[in-house]
Amino acid sequence: MRLSTLTKVAAVVAAVVLTATACGGSSPESGDGPPVADAPTFEAGTTMARLAEAGTLRVGTKFDQPGFGLQGLDGTPTGFDVEIAKIIAAGLGIAPDGITYTEAPSALREEVLETDRVDIVAATYTINDARKERISFAGPYYEAGQTLMIRSDYTAVTDKESLRASGARVCTVAGSTPEKNIAEFIDPAQLTRFDVYSKCADALRTNQVDVVTTDNVILTGFVADSDGAFKLTGESFTQEPYGIGITKGDVAFCEFINTTLQAAAADGSYAAAWDSTAGEISGEPAPELPAAAPCS
Structure with missing residues (x-):
């Protein structure tokens, strides 16, 4: 990898x-x-x-x-x-x-x-x-507000409502607020959890997961670091003070x-x-x- x-x-x-x-x-x-x-x-x-x-x-x-x-x-x-x-x-x-x-x-x-x-x-x-x-x-x-990050060439997910139907593999961090928030939009088998978000970003890059979810400002940093490989999709759907x-x-x-x-x-x-x-x-x-x- x-x-x-x-x-x-x-x-x-x-x-x-x-x-x-x-x-x-x-x-x-x-x-x-x-x-x-x-x-x-x-x-x-x-x-x-x-x-x-x-x-x-x-x-x-x-x-x-x-x-x-x-x-x-x-x-x-x-x-x-x-x-x-x-x-x-x-x-x-x-x-x-x-x-x-x-x-x-x-x-x-x-x-x-x-x-x-x-x-x-x-x-x-x-x-x-x-x-x-x-x-x-x-x-x-x-x-901040929670949103979704996908590979730039991935089209199956456009927002949180399309997660369950698409069967997308979703990654977030164990014990985080995003883990709790995303649960209503996916089946448990769709979720992968790591201890840090950089591992989710690596898994997304290597096609082991399809979506990373956390706060928009965190994901924006990963998008900027991805040389065009990642993008955000959908609107923010929570308020995270x-x-x-x-x-x-x-x-x-x-x-x-x-x-x-x-x-x-x-x-x-x-x-x-x-x-x-x-x-x-x-x-x-x-x-x-x-x-x-x-x-x-």
């Missing part, structure tokens, strides 16, 4: 969860980052005070998703989620070289928070009630993150984060920051 560029990159990862220390400075992919707060002060005992004093922020993110979280050959991920993490870190007075990144595949996002391997998860992480039983969310900071995962019940940290994101939207840092990552791939202008949900 011919490995795609993404799989070659993913081969750098030696384990399911791998921590890589971020490199300082700027790069064409990630831009210069937001301005870092100068010695901010926080109420004693809060998560913000602890992180600011330590001068480090541990971030769980994806390592295989172009535009949102893709690990480079130097071990450092780039993408919109990574830039959002930098915005949060900057509000704590932490520069990019004070951030460490841990791979957080869909099925492990709650676990890396619950086991204190990360301080936040920024990983195309849809806010929903089931997840809120285990962790809390700040945000949302972006709203992306949030920042944090330890359950940390209301003060949630409120800090929301305030920090609102400030970034006002000063242009949020738009710059989009334009240098997902926006560069999709060609879409920076979205408006969604209204923050109540912290709990």
Whole structure:
């Protein structure tokens, strides 16, 4: 089987969860980052005070998703989620070289928070009630929608309604929101599940599956990386508000993150984060920051 560029990159990862220390400075992919707060002060005992004093922020993110979280050959991920993490870190007075990144595949996002391997998860992480039983969310900071990706020469599927009748082989990630959403449109035997979306993209390229389904912005990155082999089909059929995962019940940290994101939207840092990552791939202008949900 011919490995795609993404799989070659993913081969750098030696384990399911791998921590890589971020490199300082700027790069064409990630831009210069937001301005870092100068010695901010926080109420004693809060998560913000602890992180600011330590001068480090541990971030769980994806390592295989172009535009949102893709690990480079130097071990450092780039993408919109990574830039959002930098915005949060900057509000704590932490520069990019004070951030460490841990791979957080869909099925492990709650676990890396619950086991204190990360301080936040920024990983195309849809806010929903089931997840809120285990962790809390700040945000949302972006709203995506689930759609379908097919090979450019594949004609049997045009939208979600044609999936079952066509018998198409559908791939998504185990434990993800898209897995639950797609269930009503296919028979169980049609579904293939992997732990990361790059494996679905490889399976699509090698004709082992016919359709990959997840959020539109994730699939747009794979389409851009496919040299014309893939395309999107059909309209988005869900609303997926992306949030920042944090330890359950940390209301003060949630409120800090929301305030920090609102400030970034006002000063242009949020738009710059989009334009240098997902926006560069999709060609879409920076979205408006969604209204923050109540912290709990």
